[in-house]
Amino acid sequence: MSVRHSMQVGVNRALRPTGFQLIRGYTTDPAISPFLPARSTIRQAGKAGKTVGDFLDSYSAEPGATAGTVDAMLEIGHLTPDTVDRVCEIGPGSGRYTTQILSALQPSYYEVYETAKDWIRYLQDTLPTLTFQPADGHTLASTPSASVDLVHTHKLLGYIPFVTALGYLDEIARVVRRGGTAAFDLITDDCLDDSTTKVWLTEPHRMTIYSVAPRAWLTDFLAQRNLELVGSRFVPLSGGRTELLVFRRT
Template identity: 85%
Template sequence: MSVQHAVQVAVNRALRPTGFQVVRGHSTDPAISPFLPARRTIKQAAKAGKSVGDFLDSYSAEPGATAATVDALLEIGHLTPDTVDRVCEIGPGSGRYTARVQAAVQPSWYEVYETASDWIRYLRGELPTLTFRPTDGHTLAPTPSASVDLVHTHKLLGYIPFVTALGYVDEMARVVRPGGVVAFDLITDDCLDDSTTKVWLTEPHRMSIYSVAPRAWLTDFLAQRNLELEGSRFVPLSGGRTELLVYRRR
């Protein structure tokens, strides 16, 4: 850790109770720090002879998981070019979900919130039509309320503290228009079957990176924000699975 970064972390730790933080291009809050560095991931993908998306599928889930997730999102949400014009995505990272959603619904506006500067540079080269929103790592403040047809995130909420994930979910409910779709995957209590918990208990230090959300409570929380559950699908994850939840704004 550089001296500058150490100072930023210390200052943000002191400022956290006030609701403010110092940022430089992306958030330095350790609660939402980047998961996989871009340069190393891209290099490993090239060495394996795979696209970055296919490499990440093999690394964190199983081959084809990204395509299957996007297909499920489109099917459950009834998302087509006729129903989606404006999209917001949180934490696109490598853009493996972004590219597939863009190709499927062909929106005129696709904005993203990404905290990792190295992945931002990569995305600017790979997907130049994206609009990058300034991010604090906790909110979607630059996006107006009821302004997007689809707001989604993948392989993010299950890795960050539950209160941070809940804040994002609350913001997703705010920015989606009536009739629009909110979609995200996380580790719900329904994901924790006996075989999964056995794996977790054999590797508690590795599995401590995950956080678990109460599914029924979360659905009630979103119902209070006029979001109704349309459907769900389990998604493979290293050491278990997440659940893709798709809601529609009434």
């Protein structure tokens, strides 16, 4: 039995009371990719006469979704330039959330973990003040414990295997300081209302790119790591919605 399979068995055993289980999701549809390539995305945004961020909002959510998500995170977390000086972001991609956070909070230090080399090059050109940490796709190994005021990630955890997402959440709890904020969005069971499930059932082959998390179990998992849920907000996603969850480290 492989290590990955052993982990999946273990997590499924823990999730059994919730009625959820982990399965490997995949898609053979060439039109769908969880992580969009930089060059073609930038080119399509230019043809549409939009910024990359606005183009991605229209492509994967709805106009203004990025700004709305950041505004909600700032409001729920009571985040201001006076309370946030050091930021860590996982999977910034095009930097559409990064740009909004830099503008709103003006932190002195902003580190990112990104695995896509094409988007790293783009970010280095457009946001040269960022600190790029070595990214292994699983951990925040280069970030000291209890060292950041805000750690956040968007439109990432709902696409990756749930075990990998749990690893990131464990790391998020490790790196945020006491009194600091952790924020992320994912597809919880609360996101799956009847209208959403009807959409999913019309195109099941497309929806295998998404991973669903049991909300109550997840908040308990994080509570055991001293992260207290302070608020949430549903945010748009192609084919449905995700839930933005904001936690405070106690």
